[in-house]
Amino acid sequence: MKRPAWQHHGACHDNWELFDPTYPHTPEYRAGPDRRRRHAAALRICAECPVLAECRDWAVHHYADSTGVVGGFAGHELAHYRHRHGIPRPKQWTPTAEDLGLSSNGAKAAKERRRQRRAEQDAA
Numbered sequence: 001m002k003r004p005a006w007q008h009h010g011a012c013h014d015n016w017e018l019f020d021p022t023y024p025h026t027p028e029y030r031a032g033p034d035r036r037r038r039h040a041a042a043l044r045i046c047a048e049c050p051v052l053a054e055c056r057d058w059a060v061h062h063y064a065d066s067t068g069v070v071g072g073f074a075g076h077e078l079a080h081y082r083h084r085h086g087i088p089r090p091k092q093w094t095p096t097a098e099d100l101g102l103s104s105n106g107a108k109a110a111k112e113r114r115r116q117r118r119a120e121q122d123a124a
Helices: 005-009 032-047 052-062 073-084 103-122
Strands: none
Touching: 005 032, 005 052, 032 052
16 A cells, blocks of 8 residues: 555654554553553644644544554544444555655664564563
8 A cells, every 4th residue: 555645744753663553562562551651642642743634534444453543543442433433444454664654764763673672572
């Protein structure tokens, strides 16, 4: 899927870790107080985003994941919004850094941080 041009202007552009539902692939990271803190921080960023309306519309019609934050919605909120408005869930698709308009350098840095954290967890 080609990313829309507006995504380059998103407030989330430099905060990939807060919005990535798969970061860093551990059950501990995906649940509990850390997840709630990340979601709250991500939602605050969304609230100030200059392209929130475009992102929200895109999320409703194209984002199938039920985790993470996108378009000012946490995953469950997006599902409820679709249900209330009779909008079908799009086919399953997990965005890449490029799909979200992130620079390859930012995506590489996030990937490296994930690798380092996994290595630290494995060593512990």
